[in-house]
Amino acid sequence: MTSRTDSEAPAPGPSTVRTPRRPVDLLLGAAGLLLVTAIMLAVSVATGSDDATDPARLRSLLPPSLLFLVAVGANLLLIVLVCYVVLRILFTGNLRDLVRTMTAGISAYTLASLINAALIALISPDLVPNTLTAAPDDVFPSATLGYVAAVIAFLRTMPTGLPRTRSVLWAGNTTVAVCSLLAGVTSLLALVLTVLVGMICAFLTWYAIGAGSRVPADDGLLHTELRRFGLTATTVAQAGTDREGNPRHLAELDDGGRAEVTVLSSENTSGFWRRLRDMAFLRGPVAPRMLYGVRRRAEHAALMSYSARDAGVTVPRVLAVGELGPGTVILVRELPEVLPLDELDDEALTDDLLDLCWRGLGTLHRHRIAHGGLTGATVGVLGTVPESAGFTGIDRGAVAAPQMRIALDHAAMVTLLAMRVGAERAVASAVRSLGVPATTAILPFLQPPGLPYPLRAGLRADRGLLGRLRERMVELAPEATFEPARLERMQPRTIVSVVVATAVGLVLLYQLTGVDFSTIGQADPRWAAAAFAMSTVCMVAAAMVLVGFVPIPLPWWRTVMAQYAASFVRIAAPAGLGSIAVNTRFVTRAGAPTPLALSAVGLTQLVGFLIHVPLLLVCAYLTGTSYWTGFTPSPTVVVISIAGTAAVAVVLISPRMRRTIASRTRPYLRGVLPRLLDMLQSPASLILGFGGTVLLTVAFVLCLYFSVAAFSPPGTHVSLVAVAVVFLAGNAIGSAAPTPGGLGAVEAALIGGLTTVAGVTAAVALPAVLLFRLLTFWFPVLPGWAAFSHLQRREAI
Secondary structure, three states: OOOOOHHHOOOOOOOOOOOOOOHHHHHHHHHHHHHHHHHHHHHHHHOOOOOOOOHHHHHOOOOHHHHHHHHHHHHHHHHHHHHHHHHHHHHHOOHHHHHHHHHHHHHHHHHHHHHHHHHHHHHOHHHHHHHHHOOHHHOOOOOOOHHHHHHHHHHHOOOOOOHHHHHHHHHHHHHHHHHHHHOOOOOHHHHHHHHHHHHHHHHHHHHHHOOOOOOOOOOHHHHHHHHHOOOOEEEEEEEEEOOOOOEEEEEEEOOOOEEEEEEEEOOOOOOHHHHHHHHHHEOOOOOOOOOOOHHHHHHHHHHHHHHHHHOOOEOOOEEEEEEEEOOEEEEEEEOOOOEEHHHOOHHHOOHHHHHHHHHHHHHHHHOOEEOOOOOOOOEEEEOOOOOEEEEOOOOOOEEOOOHHHHHHHHHHHHHHHHHHHOHHHHHHHHHHHHOHHHHHOOHHHOOHHHOOHHHHHHHHHOOOHHHHHHHHHHHHOOOOOOOOOOOEOOOHHHHHHHHHHHHHHHHHHHHHOOOOHHHHHHOOHHHHHHHHHHHHHHHHHHHHHHHHHOOOOOOHHHHHHHHHHHHHHHOOOEOOHHHHHHHHHHHHHOOOOHHHHHHHHHHHHHHHHHHHHHHHHHHHHHOOOOOOOOOOOOHHHHHHHHHHHHHHHHHHHOHHHHHHHHHHHHHHHOOHHHHHHHHHOOHHHHHHHHHHHHHHHHHHHHHHHHHHHHHOOOOOOOOHHHHHHHHHHHHHHHHHOOOEOOOOHHHHHHHHHHHHOOOOOHHHHHHHHHHHHHHHHHOOHHHHHHHHHHHHHOOOO
């Protein structure tokens, strides 16, 4: 049988290899920059305007003249050796190495100088002129030594070789640093900062400029290394790269066999960022193996090959693991005689062939070996008439694999087969090989995060495939309940929420700097009591809305407690989602079917929206009647209308956003229209639901109005209509914010709105908004926690 690589052997010729860049250099450089920033902030906080160091104490240890002579000699030696290395690199003709070393040294010196200037400005600006003209005893100690940092960066980016010259450079640079320390020109912390600057610039330069290609220019080294293992190659032809970006060569052996030679280089980090992202987001057994070192990668590939072949599974046999040079290892394997599923026609994918694939995977799993990369390119069959399955791409698998890794292999196999033959045949083949219990056990793992990358990409073209697989498996065991396995540590939306909350928090921190929070205690007690009463009315009104829109009887007291429980959940969920989840759960536990509970809660949201928008437009319209000629729209309503139109247009234009919003709102709105028609036949429920919605909005507006009045000077008039506009707009902004309860976005919107729309001074707006949020967001958390615990014990939520 002709292997699939027989036709892939191109004529020998030069290969185009991209400039290698190690992501770890970027990570180390970024971490170093963060550390330097932290040190500078700590120094600026801990150091006063007076210099705390005492250079004379260090200078007394050794005679200054001796230190001066030693430092001058070391500096001259460094200059000579650096020039020698530069000329040597120039003569060898490797321009990239020259540019890299020079860029690293210059950037390190520049960064050190910038840090010196920044620290002088932060700590002691009045010492800047003295450092230029004063006598040696008054010299300001240098925060960093620019030339020492430059030499460190130069050394870290030098090409390999010259070990003696490199050692002398390190010794000379260390001598200069020690002399500077003993002379009192710098401090021990400053030397640490200097080393950090040099290392940071070296790492970032390595990543920005990259290294020269480690791939050999000719095949002589490959022939030599192959002969070391008794493999004599007549020809070696380049054959592109494998799926991880490693250069491949095809070797024709003198015994008539053929081998695949993969060059593993420390400079090749294809897929590094993707695997690093998955390591951060996915749980341990699901996260991919990094195997960053080339030796570890080669050793693991050999281990997986030997283990799988010992288990009786056909995988490429490792013939040799050799070394071409520092950081470059070759992995020699026999050519796989496996015809992958991607190259088979749909007609060839018979049930017998699918069973062969499951049988081969089962053999691996019986020996506790997980493949970890099952795709159409790594699963195949042997022989013109398929007799057994074969696997490739097992390099990143696992031995002694935990049960979760095996379950993920099962999920990947059934997904792969479903992409080719459909969900029904794929599930049927799994049942024949695994049985019904083991097949239904795959259900919790049918999630994109647990699948190999090529399968995830294939799912984008058929987004309903996993759903069809789940439906087919549920039909096998309809009485069982399956909860999705928790494969992710955190979701990207969590990261976005944390970043947004952090950014908003920093903005608020900047705005609140210098604010005396004791001013809240200076509020007028009568207005503050009225604001507290309105915040309590908000909870009662929310309970009225739910009781009115739910067709089954709900106990009043428990419904009010459910609203407080929703306030507790709200501090950990984006605005609106916490109350929706708690109310839906509460109504379901009260005896309503899930579809009815979803439609009732969806109706509360819809009615709230239908009342909120007209109120906002009417109040915004009325804000301009006092100073506009005629009853014409004010600028506020114009701005709100334009912004609303733009937001709706963005949603309608983007198909992806339309699908996202539709998928999230469909469960809640699916039964809203029938439920609304039912309510029209019950006037009492209609009045209770709509009246509660209006009362809820009015109570919030009055709470904010009373909070403003609590801090306003006597005789000051604040427009209630303007305050209503500010609250309605701020509430809309908070609903769109991804932070819990709209935290940060609501405060900023309310403060800005009160000062611009309502004409309230910042000295009044800030404590008023803080009091309003304290009463409506923070204060209900404590009784909400008690209500949440009580309702959980009573199994009411």
